[in-house]
Amino acid sequence: METKIISLDPTGFTRLDLEEAVYLMQNGEIIGFPTETVYGLGASILNPESLKKIYLAKGRPMDNPLIVHISHMDMLPALVKQIPERISILCDRYWPGPLTILFEKSELVSDLVTAGLSTVAIRMPANEIARALIRELGEPIAAPSANSSGKPSPTNAMHVFNDLKGIIPLILDGGSCDYGVESTVIDVHSNPPLILRPGGITLEELQEVLPNIQVYGKNQKDKALEEKPSTPGLKYTHYSPNAPVILLTGTNEEIQAKLQKTYLQYKENQSKIGIIHTHKTIELPILISQDQDTYVHSLGINKNELIDSQDFNAALIQQGLFAKLREMDMENVDVIIVEAISEKKEGLAVMNRLQKAAFKIL
Numbered sequence: 001m002e003t004k005i006i007s008l009d010p011t012g013f014t015r016l017d018l019e020e021a022v023y024l025m026q027n028g029e030i031i032g033f034p035t036e037t038v039y040g041l042g043a044s045i046l047n048p049e050s051l052k053k054i055y056l057a058k059g060r061p062m063d064n065p066l067i068v069h070i071s072h073m074d075m076l077p078a079l080v081k082q083i084p085e086r087i088s089i090l091c092d093r094y095w096p097g098p099l100t101i102l103f104e105k106s107e108l109v110s111d112l113v114t115a116g117l118s119t120v121a122i123r124m125p126a127n128e129i130a131r132a133l134i135r136e137l138g139e140p141i142a143a144p145s146a147n148s149s150g151k152p153s154p155t156n157a158m159h160v161f162n163d164l165k166g167i168i169p170l171i172l173d174g175g176s177c178d179y180g181v182e183s184t185v186i187d188v189h190s191n192p193p194l195i196l197r198p199g200g201i202t203l204e205e206l207q208e209v210l211p212n213i214q215v216y217g218k219n220q221k222d223k224a225l226e227e228k229p230s231t232p233g234l235k236y237t238h239y240s241p242n243a244p245v246i247l248l249t250g251t252n253e254e255i256q257a258k259l260q261k262t263y264l265q266y267k268e269n270q271s272k273i274g275i276i277h278t279h280k281t282i283e284l285p286i287l288i289s290q291d292q293d294t295y296v297h298s299l300g301i302n303k304n305e306l307i308d309s310q311d312f313n314a315a316l317i318q319q320g321l322f323a324k325l326r327e328m329d330m331e332n333v334d335v336i337i338v339e340a341i342s343e344k345k346e347g348l349a350v351m352n353r354l355q356k357a358a359f360k361i362l
C-alpha cells in the first residue's frame with residue numbers, strides 16, 4: 001500500500017481538503033492525523049474492522065484501550081452512562097485540549113475501543129484539523145498515538161510516515177505538534193482523583209479545580225490505591241528509541257559529574273554517543289563539547305533568549321523531546337544520555353516519559 005501525505009495549513013484548510021481522509025475512513029481505513037499533543041492513528045469508533053486495523057498497524061497489545069476523540073459536546077452523551085457534575089466542570093474548563101477523562105461507557109462503545117473495560121477514555125482535541133476531521137466524518141474517532149508500539153510518539157507527519165509507511169493509506173500533515181507529549185489521562189471516579197498518565201495539562205493546572213488530585217504511582221500515602229490496577233498502557237515498554245537511554249539525575253553538579261563519567265565509559269568502548277542536554281545551568285564538560293563524533297542536542301533553550309539566562313523552559317523541552325529521541329536514532333547512536341529536569345509543571349510529563357524510556361537511571 002502506498003502512503004500518501006496531504007499537507008494542510010492548520011489555519012487555512014477547507015472541508016475539501018479533508019474529503020479523501022473522510023472517504024477512506026468511511027470505507028474502513030485508518031489514517032494518521034495531527035492533534036495538539038501528538039499525531040493520532042484514527043478509526044471510526046463504529047467500525048470494528050477499522051478498530052482492529054489500529055492494533056495490527058501499531059503492533060499494539062489488544063488489552064491496551066484507545067482514547068475516543070470528539071469534536072463537540074453533543075457527541076458525548078451517546079458514549080457515556082452519565083456526565084457527573086464534577087466532570088462537566090472539567091470539560092468546560094479544559095476542552096478542547098489535552099485532557100482525557102474516564103467515563104462509565106455506554107453500549108455504543110465497543111470492547112475493541114475499551115479492551116473490555118467498563119470505562120471509556122474521552123477527549124476533545126484542540127487541534128482544528130483533528131476536530132474538523134471528526135465533524136466531517138460525523139462520528140467519534142478512536143485514536144492511539146500514530147507510532148509503532150513501543151516507539152516515541154510522533155510529533156510530526158514524517159515520524160508517522162517512518163513508522164507506518166506502507167501500512168496506512170494516508171497521513172494528514174498539519175505540521176509539528178504544540179505540546180509534544182500525549183494528553184493527561186485522569187480518573188475522577190476514584191477518591192482521591194488520579195492522574196493516570198501525566199501529559200499536556202499539568203498537575204498544577206488540575207489542582208486549581210481538583211485540589212486533592214494525586215499522580216498515580218507517585219507520592220501516594222494510601223497503600224490500597226497503589227495496588228489498584230492503573231491505566232493498562234502503563235505496563236508496556238514505551239517511548240523507547242532503538243538506542244538505550246541513560247537518564248542522569250541529581251543536582252546540577254551531580255549530573256555534570258555523571259555525564260562526564262558515563263561519557264568516558266562509552267567513549268572507551270568506541271561507542272557513538274548521543275547527549276540530550278537540557279540545562280543551560282550545566283556546562284558541558286570541555287572534552288565533550290570539543291568531541292566532533294558526539295551528537296549533542298540541546299533542548300528547551302530558546303534561541304532568542306540571552307545566552308547567560310539561568311533558567312530553562314520545560315514546555316520547550318516537552319515539545320521537542322520525542323523528536324530529539326527519534327533524531328538520535330536517525331544518527332545511529334549506540335547510547336543516548338539524557339539529563340533529568342525538575343518535575344515541576346511540564347517537567348512531570350517529561351520525566352514520566354524519560355523514566356519509561358530509560359534503560360538505566362543513574
Ligand code: TXA
Pocket residue numbers: 035037038039040041064065066067098100102114117119120121143144145146181182183184185196197230231232233234
Ligand atoms: O494525546 C493523546 O492522548 C494521544 C492523541 C492521539 O490524542 N493519544 C494517545 O493514545 O496517547 P494512546 O493510545 O497512545 O494512549 C492512551 C492511554 C493508554 O495508556 C491507555 O491505556 C489509556 O490511555 N486508556 C485508554 N482507555 C482507558 C481506560 N478506559 N481506562 C484506563 N486507561 C485508559
Ligand code: MG
Pocket residue numbers: 144145153
Ligand atoms: Mg501511545
